[in-house]
Amino acid sequence: MNTRKQGAQKEEQVCAYLLSRGVRIKEQNFRCRQGEIDLIGYDGEYLVFFEVKYRSSKSKGSAAEAVGYAKQKRICRVADYYRVLHHCMENTPIRFDVVAIDGDKVTWLKNAFYYLTR
DSSP states (O other): OOHHHHHHHHHHHHHHHHHTTTOEEEEEEEEETTEEEEEEEEETTEEEEEEEEEESSGGGOOTGGGSOHHHHHHHHHHHHHHHHHTTOOTTSOEEEEEEEEETTEEEEEEEEEOOOOO
16 A cells, blocks of 8 residues: 555544544645645644654654654644634634554644744
């Protein structure tokens, strides 16, 4: 299976996982010039931007470690664009979560990183 197809399959798995935990998914694979966010949804009052990472083995590190500083900044820029595009109020609480899949183990890291300014 190619990596793109496998990535899409893992994102669908994570989507079902989050839905079963009460997250209301609003967008999947939101893309713009600044980049992409895998999933966007509401967890309670929080507008959450989810990054999904998968590693079949730890030979290249854990899945969560793959979301480095540059990726975090890109996600924040895309989140800014999404919020403007969808007229999200400035007082809407936001959060950046990572859902890491290492082998078969799914770990949901809430507040995985804080908003990074330009």
